Amino acid sequence: MKKTATRHNKLVKKTNLSLINKSKGFTLLEVLIAIAIFSVISMASFSIFETVLNSDTVTKERTDRINELQRGFLIIERDMLQIARRSMRFNGEAPQEGFLHTDNESFSSDEKAIGFVRHGWTNPGLLLPRSDVQSVAYQLNDNVLERLHFNFVDAVLGEEPKIRPLISQVEKLDFEFYDGKKWQKNLQKNTLPIAIAIELDTTDYGVIRRQYLMAGDSQQDKDE
Secondary structure, X not given: OHHHHHHHHHHHHHHHHHHHHHHOOOOHHHHHHHHHHHHHHXXXXXXXXXXXXXXXXXHHXXXXXXXXXXXXXXXXXXXXXXXXXXXXXXXXXXXXXXXXXXXXXXXXXXXXXXXEEEOOOOOHHHOOOOOOOEEEEEEEEOOEEEEEEOOOOOOOOOOOOEEEEEEOOEEEEEEEEEOOOOEEOOOOOOOOOOEEEEEEEEOOOEEEEEEEEOOXXXXXHHHO
């Protein structure tokens, strides 16, 4: 009986030791390895997520910028294609000479500017108390290309123009005129060129040049 009891006690001890060995937790080394692996995976996931967010932001900014440029040049083209053979008035003064005006003193900016009168200002049935021709000017102000217009084709004394910002991040604005032979900086008075080129020196895309054909030609203007 004693031997049987001893064997039973030994068996019970072995069983208890086996259960204790099976139920013990992770070692400190295993925990540190698990934390290190989790940290590496977390950092990699965060880096990928940040890259995706930055790419989305950059893509949106570039898309907005391209849309701004396209919209601005579309408005400029619409005005340039409808230039009228008509002089402008500033502040109720006498009509200016010529059809295109690049005198900076006539505008609110010290930078390069151009002004003219255009046809085709929408006014169905002349329901609005204004003409369907419009005085328009483009100027560079604080690195922003602006479009100016007046409600009435001949601005009266003290009338302020309506200003619409078109294209930002512009460092320099310049114009050239094509007379049928060459491009030149200055234009003969009382004439319209065959084409007008506008150059914008931007901070992100460098120099952008667009050329627009005029209605009619310079030879016709000279004959008149």
